[in-house]
Every structure is written in structure tokens, then in C-alpha cells.
Amino acid sequence: MCTGVGPVSAAPAPVPVVASTNVYGDVVEQIGGGRVSVVSVISDPAQDPHSYEASARTQLELSRAAVVVENGGGYDDFVGRMLRSAENSSAHVISAVQVSGKEPDEDGELNEHVWYDLPTMSRLADRIAQALGTVSPADADVFRKNAEDFKDELAKLEQWTDRIEADHAGTPVAVTEPVPLYLTEACGLVNKTPAAFSEAVEEGDEVAPRVLQQTLALFTGARVQALVHNEQTSGAQTEKVKDAAEDNRIPVVPVTETLPQGKDYLGWMADNITALDRALER
CATH class of the missing domain: 3.40.50.1980 (Nitrogenase molybdenum iron protein domain)
Structure with a gap:
């Protein structure tokens, strides 16, 4: 019997993403929504990222990732090392430090903790949305809209820091x-x-x-x-x-x-x- 119902197209698989810490993992989830599957390598508040020793599971997740978000600047070097070992050359790798545009000072020192820099996180949101949209073009508009919403909230936090600066x-x-x-x-x-x-x-x-x-x-x-x-x-x-x-x-x-x-x-x-x-x- 013909029911008159055509074939149902399967929803696209979520974009596999690996983030070096849950800070970046959360940002990816806010921009990707239900259209991403995120693994955050470091999520334990008691774990010092500087001394993290990556595991075989991390290696496996990185080999599967379509998008990788790292801090960069020497903070989470294990990501680059393990990506090379995983032979995953197709992943879109986003370095927050590179996105920030920050350079070492005259002494060669760079404060790599750029997730505490709100303007950097705003630019990072755009970069993440772009990478996700490249992997899943059908969802690109959703990613851009979510990034704009995220940036609007960041702007409110920046207004708050501006008020503190005015007072202190x-x-x-x-x-x-x-x-x-x-x-x-x-x-x-x-x-x-x-x-x-x-x-x-x-x-x-x-x-x-x-x-x-x-x-x-x-x-x-x-x-x-x-x-x-x-x-x-x-x-x-x-x-x-x-x-x-x-x-x-x-x-x-x-x-x-x-x-x-x-x-x-x-x-x-x-x-x-x-x-x-x-x-x-x-």
C-alpha cells in the first residue's frame, strides 16, 4: 500500500570536534549547538594543562576530528604533537593565540592565556563558526547566528569591564x-x-x-x-x-x-x- 510519504532524509552526522580544554569545548558547543560532538581533552579543574600528558584516547579522538580548537602559544603543545602522530592533516585546526593576533613582548614573553581576553574570544567565535560551516555547509547559517548571539553576550561583559575601568x-x-x-x-x-x-x-x-x-x-x-x-x-x-x-x-x-x-x-x-x-x- 502506498502511504504517500516520501523517503525521510537522515540528519547529517554531528561535526566531530576536539578542544584542548573545556573552555574551548564549551564555546564550540554554544556555537555548534546540537550539530557538533565535542570532546574536551582537559576538563578537570584540578588538572594543570601545562603538565598534561595526553592519552591513547586523546590520540584516537584527534584522528577522527574534523575541527580542532587549541589555545596555542605553547600552552597545549600536546595537541600539535598528537595530531601529527594521528596523521590527521584534514582537520581544521584553530589556534586561539593566532586568532588573537597577540605577539611576544620585547623580552620574547607572551601571555598565552587568551581566553581571559574577551575581544579574542569574540574573534574566535567567528573563526569557529566559519570552520564548522565549512565542514557542514547546510548548518553554516545556524553556526553564524549562534556565534553572533555568543558575541552579543561577550559585548555585555566588555561593557561591564569598561565600567570597572571607569571607576577603578x-x-x-x-x-x-x-x-x-x-x-x-x-x-x-x-x-x-x-x-x-x-x-x-x-x-x-x-x-x-x-x-x-x-x-x-x-x-x-x-x-x-x-x-x-x-x-x-x-x-x-x-x-x-x-x-x-x-x-x-x-x-x-x-x-x-x-x-x-x-x-x-x-x-x-x-x-x-x-x-x-x-x-x-x-
């Missing part, structure tokens, strides 16, 4: 690592931390006693109005700095390098800005 420009702060510097700079704040301290902490090296004392003096001498503390790579020396801030009633603003449990990127950034704003108001 020039306020001295300290950091345990360079992780949040793009955000603090967007708020007009001035980092007073000795470079030798934050660089040693980031590299996992011992901080020289003289440098540690210089850093602690920022709090005992009330030379800064907040400490932005990377909880994800805390150690004995950063705990001393955190204790010094708390002992001298200087607000501590915790940050991380990957998404906290149950948070998306936009909500996470909003929480970070809220915490910073409240600390400065104190």
Missing part, C-alpha cells in the same frame, strides 16, 4: 600567575607583582627568597588592593602570598584555567568579573 583605573593589584592579566588590564588595573614571582610560579619553579619577600611586602605594606589567585596551580609559595593578603584584609579573587563544574564560559567570566568588581568595591 590605575588601581594596583597583585596576581599569583599571569593567567588573569588580560581581564585585569581590561578593567584598568595595574599589576604590581614582581615578574620574577609570577613567571616562576607559572613555570613551576622555586621563587627566590628575595622575590618572595618583595611579593609579600605588597600585602604587608598595603600596596595593592586585591590579589587575583590561580587556584588551579596553587603551591606552598602561592599559599604564603594568599595568606599574607588575607592576614592584611586584602580581598582575594580566585580564578582557574578551566571551567568549574556546572559552568559555561559566559557564566564563568561573569562570575570572575563579579568577584573582581566586589573586591575593588571593598
Whole structure:
């Protein structure tokens, strides 16, 4: 019997994507919606991405990926190494650092933590939408629309940092690592931390006693109005700095390098800005 119903075309398979951290994985999911299948290699807030050792599962996922989103800038070098081993030359590889256009300073140093730079994330959204649309042209309009919605929310966060800058420009702060510097700079704040301290902490090296004392003096001498503390790579020396801030009633603003449990990127950034704003108001 003829039912009059024509053949039903199968929905296209979701675009397989690998992101080096759940920060980028979440952004891809917001832009791709139900049309992407995302694997985030690092999603544990207790895991230091700098010291991550990739697994055979990561290798397999990268061999299948049509789109790969990495931070770049030396932050997640395992992605490039494993892509080459997987012999996946067809994947669209997006480096957030390259998208940012940021260059090393005169000392050759580059702050690679570009996910704390809201303008970079706006450009990254466009780049992700473009790559997804290349792989799945039928969904390209959806990806572009989702990217625009994401960028609209980012713009609201940028307006917020602009308001903080208007109220607190020039306020001295300290950091345990360079992780949040793009955000603090967007708020007009001035980092007073000795470079030798934050660089040693980031590299996992011992901080020289003289440098540690210089850093602690920022709090005992009330030379800064907040400490932005990377909880994800805390150690004995950063705990001393955190204790010094708390002992001298200087607000501590915790940050991380990957998404906290149950948070998306936009909500996470909003929480970070809220915490910073409240600390400065104190």
C-alpha cells in the first residue's frame, strides 16, 4: 500500500570536534549547538594543562576530528604533537593565540592565556563558526547566528569591564600567575607583582627568597588592593602570598584555567568579573 510519504532524509552526522580544554569545548558547543560532538581533552579543574600528558584516547579522538580548537602559544603543545602522530592533516585546526593576533613582548614573553581576553574570544567565535560551516555547509547559517548571539553576550561583559575601568583605573593589584592579566588590564588595573614571582610560579619553579619577600611586602605594606589567585596551580609559595593578603584584609579573587563544574564560559567570566568588581568595591 502506498502511504504517500516520501523517503525521510537522515540528519547529517554531528561535526566531530576536539578542544584542548573545556573552555574551548564549551564555546564550540554554544556555537555548534546540537550539530557538533565535542570532546574536551582537559576538563578537570584540578588538572594543570601545562603538565598534561595526553592519552591513547586523546590520540584516537584527534584522528577522527574534523575541527580542532587549541589555545596555542605553547600552552597545549600536546595537541600539535598528537595530531601529527594521528596523521590527521584534514582537520581544521584553530589556534586561539593566532586568532588573537597577540605577539611576544620585547623580552620574547607572551601571555598565552587568551581566553581571559574577551575581544579574542569574540574573534574566535567567528573563526569557529566559519570552520564548522565549512565542514557542514547546510548548518553554516545556524553556526553564524549562534556565534553572533555568543558575541552579543561577550559585548555585555566588555561593557561591564569598561565600567570597572571607569571607576577603578590605575588601581594596583597583585596576581599569583599571569593567567588573569588580560581581564585585569581590561578593567584598568595595574599589576604590581614582581615578574620574577609570577613567571616562576607559572613555570613551576622555586621563587627566590628575595622575590618572595618583595611579593609579600605588597600585602604587608598595603600596596595593592586585591590579589587575583590561580587556584588551579596553587603551591606552598602561592599559599604564603594568599595568606599574607588575607592576614592584611586584602580581598582575594580566585580564578582557574578551566571551567568549574556546572559552568559555561559566559557564566564563568561573569562570575570572575563579579568577584573582581566586589573586591575593588571593598
